[in-house]
Amino acid sequence: MIxxxxxxxxxxxxxxxALFIVLNMLAFSACSRNNGGNGxxxxxxxxxxxxxxxxxxxxxxxxxxVIGATVTSSNIFGLIYPSLLxxxxxxxxxxxxxxxxxxxxxxxxxxxxxKAPKGALAKSWxxxxxxxxxxxxxxNDAHWDDGKPVVSADFKFSYQLYGNPVIASARQQxxxxxxxxxxxxxxxxxxxxxxxDTTLVFRFYKPVPExxxxxxxxxxxxxRHRWKDVKADEFRHSPLNLEPLxxxxxxxxxxxxxxxxxxxxxxxxxxxxxxxIPAISFKVVPDYTVRLTxxxxxxxxxxxxxxxEDFTALLKANHQLEIKTVGLRVYDYVGWSNIDQDEYxxxxxxxxxxxFGSARVRLALTTAIDRQAIIDGYLKQYGVVxxxxxxxxxxWAYNNRITPHAFDAEHASAxxxxxxxxxxxxxxxxxxxxxxxxxxxxxAGNARRNYASVIIQQNLxxxxxxxxxxxxxxxxFFENLQARKLDAWMAGWSIGLEIDPLDVWGSDLxxxxxxxxxxxxxxxxxxxxxxxxxxDPVGAKPYWLEYQEILHRDQPITFLYWIKETQGFSKRIEGxxxxxSGTFYNVDDWRLRPSANIAQ
Amino acid sequence: xxxxxxxxxxxxxxxxFGVLTLTFFIIRLAPGDPAAFFIQPGxxxxxxxxxxxxxxxxxxxxxxxxKWLANVLQGDFGRSFSRAQQPVFxxxxxxxxxxxxxxxxxxxxxxxxxxxxxxxxxxRQNTFLDRFLTxxxxxxxxxxxFWFALMMIILFALKFPVFPVSGLNExxxxxxxxxxxxxxxxxxxxxxxxxxxxxxxxxIARYVRGSMLEVIRQDYIRTARAxxxxxxxxxxxxALRNALLPVIxxxxxxxxxxxxxxxxxxxxxxxxxxxxxxxxxxxARDYPLIIANTFISGSLIVLGNLFADVLYAVADPxxxx
Numbered sequence: 001m002i003x004x005x006x007x008x009x010x011x012x013x014x015x016x017x018a019l020f021i022v023l024n025m026l027a028f029s030a031c032s033r034n035n036g037g038n039g040x041x042x043x044x045x046x047x048x049x050x051x052x053x054x055x056x057x058x059x060x061x062x063x064x065x066v067i068g069a070t071v072t073s074s075n076i077f078g079l080i081y082p083s084l085l086x087x088x089x090x091x092x093x094x095x096x097x098x099x100x101x102x103x104x105x106x107x108x109x110x111x112x113x114x115k116a117p118k119g120a121l122a123k124s125w126x127x128x129x130x131x132x133x134x135x136x137x138x139x140n141d142a143h144w145d146d147g148k149p150v151v152s153a154d155f156k157f158s159y160q161l162y163g164n165p166v167i168a169s170a171r172q173q174x175x176x177x178x179x180x181x182x183x184x185x186x187x188x189x190x191x192x193x194x195x196x197d198t199t200l201v202f203r204f205y206k207p208v209p210e211x212x213x214x215x216x217x218x219x220x221x222x223x224r225h226r227w228k229d230v231k232a233d234e235f236r237h238s239p240l241n242l243e244p245l246x247x248x249x250x251x252x253x254x255x256x257x258x259x260x261x262x263x264x265x266x267x268x269x270x271x272x273x274x275x276x277i278p279a280i281s282f283k284v285v286p287d288y289t290v291r292l293t294x295x296x297x298x299x300x301x302x303x304x305x306x307x308x309e310d311f312t313a314l315l316k317a318n319h320q321l322e323i324k325t326v327g328l329r330v331y332d333y334v335g336w337s338n339i340d341q342d343e344y345x346x347x348x349x350x351x352x353x354x355x356f357g358s359a360r361v362r363l364a365l366t367t368a369i370d371r372q373a374i375i376d377g378y379l380k381q382y383g384v385v386x387x388x389x390x391x392x393x394x395x396w397a398y399n400n401r402i403t404p405h406a407f408d409a410e411h412a413s414a415x416x417x418x419x420x421x422x423x424x425x426x427x428x429x430x431x432x433x434x435x436x437x438x439x440x441x442x443x444a445g446n447a448r449r450n451y452a453s454v455i456i457q458q459n460l461x462x463x464x465x466x467x468x469x470x471x472x473x474x475x476x477f478f479e480n481l482q483a484r485k486l487d488a489w490m491a492g493w494s495i496g497l498e499i500d501p502l503d504v505w506g507s508d509l510x511x512x513x514x515x516x517x518x519x520x521x522x523x524x525x526x527x528x529x530x531x532x533x534x535x536d537p538v539g540a541k542p543y544w545l546e547y548q549e550i551l552h553r554d555q556p557i558t559f560l561y562w563i564k565e566t567q568g569f570s571k572r573i574e575g576x577x578x579x580x581s582g583t584f585y586n587v588d589d590w591r592l593r594p595s596a597n598i599a600q
Numbered sequence: 601x602x603x604x605x606x607x608x609x610x611x612x613x614x615x616x617f618g619v620l621t622l623t624f625f626i627i628r629l630a631p632g633d634p635a636a637f638f639i640q641p642g643x644x645x646x647x648x649x650x651x652x653x654x655x656x657x658x659x660x661x662x663x664x665x666x667k668w669l670a671n672v673l674q675g676d677f678g679r680s681f682s683r684a685q686q687p688v689f690x691x692x693x694x695x696x697x698x699x700x701x702x703x704x705x706x707x708x709x710x711x712x713x714x715x716x717x718x719x720x721x722x723x724r725q726n727t728f729l730d731r732f733l734t735x736x737x738x739x740x741x742x743x744x745x746f747w748f749a750l751m752m753i754i755l756f757a758l759k760f761p762v763f764p765v766s767g768l769n770e771x772x773x774x775x776x777x778x779x780x781x782x783x784x785x786x787x788x789x790x791x792x793x794x795x796x797x798x799x800x801x802x803x804i805a806r807y808v809r810g811s812m813l814e815v816i817r818q819d820y821i822r823t824a825r826a827x828x829x830x831x832x833x834x835x836x837x838x839a840l841r842n843a844l845l846p847v848i849x850x851x852x853x854x855x856x857x858x859x860x861x862x863x864x865x866x867x868x869x870x871x872x873x874x875x876x877x878x879x880x881x882x883x884a885r886d887y888p889l890i891i892a893n894t895f896i897s898g899s900l901i902v903l904g905n906l907f908a909d910v911l912y913a914v915a916d917p918x919x920x921x
Contacts, residue, residue: 047772058880062684069637168650170643236654239687257683257694258872259767285766285870293753293765317758475632475885482639496642503641514641 029438032058049594050278051262052573053076054584055285055300059258063244065220066161067236069170075584076282077220079263080246082142082150082271084218086117088493089497089581091327094395095537096497096581098214100124101139103145105211114587118272119136119248120551121150121221123198125214131207131535134217136200140272144223144247152194152416157224160188166232174216177204209535215498249275249588276575292568295321301570301592304583307447308380308566320571327580328562331386332449332492334369334440334456335557339518341484350518353487355438360415362555366405368412369459374452375561382566386559389504391495393580396538399548405555421464429464437466442490443477449490452560456490481516489516492563497581498537499544502528505556612902616895620672623894624665626888634681634885635636654889655681676890677895683880688892691877698768699873702792702862707854709797710804715840715847717742717801718808722843723835725813733805741802746864749795755866756791766870785888792869796862807850812843843917852908856900 062068063077086099092109099105099117103124122136142150162169163178163186180187182205193201202217202265226245230238244252248271248385250263261282265275283300285291292310294300296318306314311323336356343351356362375383384392385404392398416436424430429435442449453469460467467488472480480486489535493504506512506528507520527547531540567583569576632639633639635648656667671678679685717737721730740748757765764770764787766918773784815821816839824834863875876895881889913919 047775052772053771061682165646166652166654168638168647168654170638172647173642173644176644237679241684258876259870277769281771282765283870284872286876287766287868287870289750290753290766290868290870293757297757297761297765299765473632475636475883478636478639479631479633493641513639513645 001068021264037285044088048470050592050593052277052280052302052587052592053300054280054282054302055291055294056282057284057286057304059284060261060282062236062241063252063255063261064241064349066158066169066222067168067241068169069333071370072282075582075587076261076263076333077244078248078584079250079280079588080244080248080252081222081276082121082247083119083220084121084155086115086120086212087218087581088115088216089327091579092395094393094397096211096215096249098211098218100136105214108305118270121271127213131210132204134202134204134208134210134213136202136217137432138198138200138371142247143268144226145251145266145268146223146226148223148225149197149569150221150223150247151197152196152200154193154221156188156192157228158219158221159192161227161232161235162219162221163188164235165170167235171219174219177208177213177216178208179203179205181205190598194393207535209532209537211537240473241404247271249273250280253279265597272588276591277587278287280587297569298365298570301573302583303568304565306566306568308382309447311566314568322569322571324567324569324576324578324583325382325564326567326578326583328384328391328564329393329580330492330494330563330565331391332452332490332560332563333386333557334365334560335481335486335489335491335517336365337484337487337517338362338520338556341487341518344509344518345484350520353518354434355436355487358419361419362558363405364415364419364463365460366464366558367408367415367553368463369456369558369560370407370506371404371560372407374455377455378448378451379561379563382564383561384564386562388548388559389493389495389501390499390544390548391562394497397499397541397544399545401545402548402552405552409457409459409463416463423464425466428466435466436464437468438488439468439470440488440490441470441472441477441480441486443474445474446472449492449565453490468582482513484516484518486516490560499531500528501547505551513553517556519554521550521554524550544559601910601913605906608689608906608909612899612906613696616898616902619898620891620895621665623891624887625661626670627885627890628661628664632885634887636885677892680881680886680889682884682886682889688716688888692874692892692896695872695874695877698741698871699862699866699875702789702796702865702871702873705789705793706862707851708795709793710800710854711847711851713797713801714804715808715844719723719803719807719812719835719840721805722816734809737802737805739802740798741806743799745795745799745862746868748799749792749868752791752795764788765791766868768871788869790867792871796865804847804850807846808843812839812882815839818842845912848911848915849908852904852906852911855904855907856897 056072058070058072060068060073060076061070062073063080065074065077065081068074068077088099089096090097090109095106097104097106097108098300100120100122101117101124104117121138121142123139124137126135128134138150138152140149144150144457159175160166162171163175175181175186178186178191191203193203195201202213204213208216209296223245227240230240242255246266246268249266249269251266252261253264254260254262263275263280263282265278267274285294285300287344291300291303291305292314296314298318298320301500306323315321315323337353338357339350340353340357343349356365371385375385387402388405390397390399420431421436422431424435428435431435440453442453450471457467457469477489481489481491482552502525503512504514505519505521505524506515507522507525509515509518509520522549527543531543534540567578572593574593575586576590579585633648635651636658638648638651656664661668668678679689680688680691683691717733721733724730728870753765768786768788769781773781776784821834821839824838862873863879865871866873866875876891877889880886881893
């Protein structure tokens with residue numbers, strides 16, 4: 001019995017070994033077939049010369065503008081679907097501009113306006129004098145890829161999808177000013193009218209500034225004829241999501257989930273034209289080191305968010321790479337709980353936090369932190385000290401008269417002394433028997449914040465504050481933040497291009513879901529409301545200047561630094577124009593130099 | 601034996617069911633929210649609420665449990681939260697073949713090289729070769745896989761660009777034809793399979809060496825040598841066959857690995873296999889997908905153990921089932 005079984009085992013092993021050797025031989029023969037297995041050799045193939053490869057951290061969730069919620073998704077469906085208007089961020093003024101074929105919201109500053117309005121579906125628009133209705137005239141030569149015309153009914157249909165609670169679109173906020181929204185239910189018959197195929201009318205329940213109306217009414221449409229029979233509760237898992245029918249410069253060729261999305265230039269498109277590069281591959285490469293390696297070997301052309309510490313080695317290893325940056329849109333901060341969170345959770349009342357409740361203490365903390373040292377040590381020229389949450393890139397609103405609070409440990413100590421914080425026997429500050437000791441929480445997996453938190457800890461220790469560090473898994477960290485369970489934390493925000501900070505600073509803590517610090521200042525509420533009432537954003541400038549001065553004075557949190565996001569690019573890409581509105585904002589105009597022309 | 605197998609299978613049903621119930625409650629009680637992504641400035645607060653309603657997360661926990669139970673008993677494990685609401689078994693069906701290919705190749709390599717090295721070490725016990733192999737095996741066995749993978753990438757993709765770093769195929773591989781496509785796929789598998797199998801083979805080599813040394817000292821091996829059999833017959837026909845018996849246990853316990861995937865390797869080499877599905881599901885709090893994965897891996901562990909026990913009984917008549 002033993003013999004026979006052992007025989008079988010032995011035969012199985014022999015077979016397995018033989019199979020493995022054969023497979024390995026095959027693998028190696030494949031390797032030699034590819035020009036000696038050299039990655040660059042494979043790259044010189046015609047396929048690579050006509051394909052732009054962009055590395056992504058994760059897959060797109062949906063290629064459907066109604067439900068696609070990730071940045072990756074919107075980068076991709078933005079190329080597949082047409083848009084009502086073309087939008088562009090004017091880096092000279094920091095204002096968004098919206099363009100139809102024959103009309104622009106603002107005159108384009110010389111040197112700006114690289115995006116041609118040819119891709120817009122609207123010929124023109126008219127905002128009523130009372131700012132309560134917006135009428136678009138659509139072009140009549142736009143067609144979906146199946147040949148059917150793009151008509152006003154497509155927009156109305158799409159907006160009904162965006163507003164359908166069963167579909168739960170992440171963009172339903174855009175419909176918040178439509179007629180009926182104030183009563184909790186949008187009256188689509190009144191809010192969106194389509195008198196004919198080329199006229200589209202939006203009606204609002206209140207006056208809406210023109211730029212905001214244009215922004216909120218230019219959500220990407222879906223073809224009604226294609227989607228009209230799909231029930232709302234089946235919308236998210238409809239097979240049509242895998243076969244998007246658009247009209248934009250690219251169309252979907254292949255979507256291997258969790259691996260690769262391949263778009264090819266849409267030869268039929270006149271919105272604005274077929275994409276210049278024949279094919280774009282969005283490749284999922286989850287590991288950062290591997291994304292870097294791929295960029296270095298030329299297997300991918302674009303990798304986003306390269307860490308500053310990797311620049312030197314990367315550029316030294318491959319001279320055909322360059323680092324590009326976009327505007328300042330992301331900042332990190334240290335959050336201090338302004339109110340006693342335990343008390344607020346228990347009774348809903350707001351009492352000052354025993355450590356961070358005073359603006360003077362918070363100012364002392366900001367002054368004690370050497371923000372420039374964090375920038376010099378980690379971000380280098382890709383970081384700028386941050387004073388408040390209005391980005392220096394939004395030039396029209398940015399208050400450049402504010403001088404950042406300089407690093408000054410002595411001044412910080414003096415401020416704390418005035419507040420009654422005096423050194424205890426162990427060297428840690430004390431007040432009424434309470435030591436100035438707390439835990440600074442941050443989320444796991446962020447090297448930049450890890451670096452900053454260690455410097456912050458040292459800086460605070462130098463003035464007698466005991467700051468312990470704790471890293472939590474991102475989901476847990478965010479849940480604790482929302483539940484107001486953290487007294488001090490480090491996190492970051494990516495700001496919108498339209499200024500609307502009430503969610504983050506509003507005094508009504510139940511409404512202002514992201515006011516984690518519990519900061520309350522009625523003047524901030526007032527300023528935000530006053531700014532919203534201005535029909536021209538530039539008219540709200542004085543309010544925003546004052547807003548920034550108040551934040552600078554009150555220091556509800558310690559704003560650390562603005563981050564220039566850094567993207568790695570292959571030099572074979574030409575015509576790229578990176579912009580604060582996105583790295584891939586004009587990707588349909590990019591060109592690829594053939595590999596033969598690239599100097600080795 | 602058939603009755604024994606049936607008994608074990610029957611016991612497995614409540615066992616797996618208990619594991620699933622525990623998982624159901626643990627993941628729901630753990631912090632984190634499947635709709636957390638939709639809680640951010642610029643997104644209406646209603647969205648997270650609507651998404652939770654869609655997923656049925658607004659019901660009290662016992663209600664959720666009984667609804668889930670009713671569906672599972674009908675074989676419906678639900679739709680994934682994080683992957684475009686695909687049915688969970690569709691998600692798994694996409695990831696599984698990739699994992700099976702990698703793990704299958706790895707296991708074959710593991711056992712082939714592991715056994716070979718183990719035999720050489722045992723036969724040449726205490727020689728320089730044995731010590732060299734032992735030290736080398738220990739060296740690789742103790743090396744973290746993700747680090748080793750990165751080192752292999754630096755060596756074979758950056759310094760000596762021989763192998764591709766990630767993905768299953770080259771851009772434009774569809775145009776190579778079916779054979780070319782397959783070869784391209786295998787070319788992409790060389791690095792990950794090597795990383796996984798070097799580590800595994802080193803472990804198996806230690807087992808085989810130990811077991812082989814024990815067998816070589818047995819009387820029947822001395823008898824075989826005494827009756828003048830050539831050494832290779834003694835080693836391969838008499839000693840090896842018996843020494844391999846404990847390896848069967850290892851094979852049984854390797855079964856779940858074939859289906860559960862190797863997370864680090866999948867992340868580093870960008871393979872959309874089961875390891876990534878599981879971990880991404882955990883990070884996204886994708887409850888149905890986590891439970892379906894637990895079901896698959898739980899069942900396989902039970903089956904793997906059963907398989908090993910049965911093989912043991914088949915191989916060794918002293919064990920009665």
